[in-house]
Amino acid sequence: METRRDVFQAIADPTRRAIIQMIAKEPLNLKSVAGHFPVSRPAISKHIRILTECGLITIHKQGRDHYCNANLSSLREASEWINQYRKFWNDKLDALENLLNNDH
CATH class of the missing domain: 1.20.5 (Single alpha-helices involved in coiled-coils or other helix-helix interfaces)
Incomplete structure (x- = not known):
């Protein structure tokens, strides 16, 4: 069951704001996003999941990679x-x- 999170919850965290800012410029794969932060990939995955749950990003698969796209209408x-x-x-x-x- 998917939990729908609040946009304010998502933007309250500085790492998530940075992820949104990066992805707003261009879609990035998950590895590229994780490479910009000094935290573990699982930590970044958690941030990505929260951003996805509140509708700020969407994930699409392209080949073997999963790409993050910004959905800033939220x-x-x-x-x-x-x-x-x-x-x-x-x-x-x-x-x-x-x-x-x-x-x-």
Whole structure:
């Protein structure tokens, strides 16, 4: 049974963010991805599995190799969620700035 993970869980880890950034530039096979990190291949496989489960990457087989492809549309939902709070905090900070400017 596949566990569907949250995009925020995936991007919370710096190694997974680095993997996404690499794969966004070009599809890479699993060996190439693992070669960029000073951790074990099983550790990278776990990161890849989490990224796959949340839909940020897809894996396709080409010959004997498994290639990772970025699927960054999943980040759109996260971006929209963050943007609503960005607007909220920008409005609050603008109000504070106006208050501070009017007191002087």
